[in-house]
Amino acid sequence: MAHSAVERRLSTIAASVEAALDGVLSLEAGAGExxxxxxxxxxxxxxxxxGGKRLRPALVVLTAEMLRADTAGALRAGLAVECVHGYSLIHDDLPAMDDDALRRGRPTLHRAFDEATAILAGDALLTLAFDLLAAPATHPDAQVRIGLVSELARAAGVGGMVGGQMLDLAAEGRFSGAPAEPQDEAAVLRLQAMKTGALIAAPIVMGAALGGATPEQRVALAAYGRALGAAFQVADDLLDVEGEAATVGKATGKDAAAGKATLVAALGVDGARRRLADLTAQAGDALSPFGADAEGLRDLARFVAERRA
Amino acid sequence: MAHSAVERRLSTIAASVEAALDGVLSLEAGAGExxxxxxxxxxxxxxxxxGGKRLRPALVVLTAEMLRADTAGALRAGLAVECVHGYSLIHDDLPAMDDDALRRGRPTLHRAFDEATAILAGDALLTLAFDLLAAPATHPDAQVRIGLVSELARAAGVGGMVGGQMLDLAAEGRFSGAPAEPQDEAAVLRLQAMKTGALIAAPIVMGAALGGATPEQRVALAAYGRALGAAFQVADDLLDVEGEAATVGKATGKDAAAGKATLVAALGVDGARRRLADLTAQAGDALSPFGADAEGLRDLARFVAERRA
Known part of the structure; x- marks a missing residue:
């Protein structure tokens, strides 16, 4: 796919995600509720x-499609990852956490509603994610579904995303009472691999499981996922330094102001740009076993590296 | 089991839960973390x-044991329910929610640590619950494990526990800005069935699934679970009115002060006591298909009704 072809495919998937979420987030009580x-x-x-880029559901769908798996099931698994992503943003925005007022150009949930509702909405979305994965519509084989539950729980939990958010707050000096300390590169990489990388890599591994990938294919796709997750975060750090708030849809320059542990702080802007190019190349290399079938995922990695918002 | 025999069995299970949680809540990163x-x-x-009564794990274990299922797997599933219960208490205690200072006679988590840590610890425990259920150690059959995931997610989500907490805050007039309004009995029952009943009934249904219960046995056990969940909450409401803070381990009289929607408020103390006796009898009746095998669960219902803390 050319660059614009990736964008068209992402738009189509984003529209499907929006429609499916609209159906799932219904007032009508489900079975057993x-x-x-x-x-x-x-x-x-x-x-x-x-709105939203819906990158994580797209990763499940594109990976599963490359392996010729059912798109409807992959979309459903993608919704689960998107619910986890959404819950994490809601909780991260809370006054006790990052205390953000804007998200995608709109008031954050606790500003638009209230703090108690925001906490509970996040809790409900995290729970819904596992409900979605457990249903037969995601995949007919219970063994595959339980694998998805396990993968998502690991990526989101104490040794993954939530743990990464905890490290991020610690790096800001939140628990020591001391001002933020510059983090060395290894510490930043570990923090970012947990806080954002895990939830970029997991949907790829989930797509691999849905597509019945061989163990070798899983290893290759997991490597692609790790490189893509790291590239995504470097691009994000660069956007915070170079982006316009209007395009990015949230305040920029915040990372430096908050003393956030970023790779730009550790490597400088030029160093971070070089790292981004390396990671994009690594992501492409990891896909070599799939040949031309992986064109979509390869273009997606370039798209992630070059995104402006 | 006589009353003291139930208490002894609960103590044994509680000790196993404590030991198993101690192992699971380890600093060592697990596979994939x-x-x-x-x-x-x-x-x-x-x-x-x-500490803690560990009632929910005990419900999984006692139900599974009645059906002659593996105790180790049931204990593991019970840990998952206990993690969901624990997370819900942490988030309910937060300043934006019930703003509680004490829990089981100790400072609540956000007082002992801080609010951000408490939010994330709750998130991590909810996530861990599904990780625990997904592992083969819980049950060799993936179909059974995915059924447990589904049951727990429904009980804990927007149409269950989290939804019930939302209704509870609404009943206090939190979102309208108006003072709390007296709730009619039907509204209180619905709120309590969601907020606490769902997570009492779910472990029983999970124990039934682990024990390979027939559809008829599942229906009977679900009915037992609903009655027990309702009885538990009536007993709790009565304790808040009649109990001593030192015994209960948290502030008493808070419900009335907060204008909480309780069955004591709707029915009066005597009405609530009669309801509790009815529910205990209902719980016992639901177990009749199991004959003498259900003695443990029957005694447990009486123990729940008579508990003083």
Missing amino acids: TARPARLVEAMRYAMLG | TARPARLVEAMRYAMLG
Whole structure:
């Protein structure tokens, strides 16, 4: 796919994600549920609907499609990852965490609703993710579905995304009472691999599982996922330094102001740009066993590296 | 089992839960994890270790044992439910929610640590619950494990526990700005079935699944679970009115002060006591298909109704 072809494919997937989330985040109680409080569902919809790149669901779908797996099941697994991503943003934005007022150019959930509702909406989205994965519509084989649950739980938990957010707060000096300390490169890489990398790599591994990948293919796709996750974060750090708030949809320059542990702080802008090029090349190399079939994933890595928002 | 026999069995299970949690909540990164931040693990341990009745794990274990299923797997599934219970207490105690200072006679997690850590520890425990259920050690059959994931996610989500907490805050007038309004009995029952009942009933249904219960047995056990969940909450409401703070381990009289929607408020103390007796009888009746095998679960229902803390 050429660059614009990737963007077209991402747009199509994003539209499917939006429509599917609209259906899932419904006021109607599902099987085994008593009732769904309207305000809570509205808060979940506010946070989850109305756009977003939907990169994580796209990673499940594109990986599964490369392996000729069912797109509907992959989309559903992608919704689960998107719910985890959405919950993490809601909780990260809370006053006790990053205290952010804007997200994608709109008031954050706790500003638009209130803090209690935002905490509970995040909790409900995290829980919903596992409910979605568990249903037969995701994949007919229970063994595959339980593998997805396991993968997502590891990526999101104490040794993954949540652990990474904890390290991020610690790096800001939040728990020591001391000002933020410059983190060395190894510490920044570990923090970022956990906080954002894990939830970029997991949907690729999940797509591999849905597509019945061989062990060798899984190893290759996991390597692609790690490189892509790292590239995504470097691009994000660069955007915070170089981007315009209007394009990025949130305040920029915040990382430096907060003393955040970023790779730009550790390597400088030029060093970070070189690292980004290396990681994009690594991501492409990891896909070599798939030949031309991996063109979509290869273009996606370039797209992630070059994104402006 | 006589009353003291139930208590002895509960103590044994509680000791097993404590030991198993101690192992699971470890600083050592598990397979597929990068690292576990020490402060986050310490917070999870503070919240989860050091006692508690461990009623929910006991429900999984006693139900599974009645059906002659493997105790080790049931204990593991019970840990998952206990992690969900623990996370819900951490988040409910937060300043933006119930703003509680004490839990089981100790400072709540956000007081002992800080608010950001408490939010993330809750998130990590909820995620860990599904990780625990997904592992083969819980049950060799993936179909059974995915059923456990589904059951727990439904019980904990927007149409279950989290939804119930939302209704509880709404009943206090939190979102309207108006003072709390007296809730009618039907509204209180629905709220309580969601907020606490769902996570009492779910472990019983999970124990049934682990024990390979027939559809008829599952229906009977689900009915037992609903009655027991309701009885538990009525007993809790009565304790808040009649109990001593020192015995209960948290402030009492808080419900009335907060205008909480309780069955004591809707039915009065005597009405609530009669309801509790009815529910205990219902729970016993639901177990009739199991005859003498269900003696443990029957005694447990009586123990729950009569508990003083």
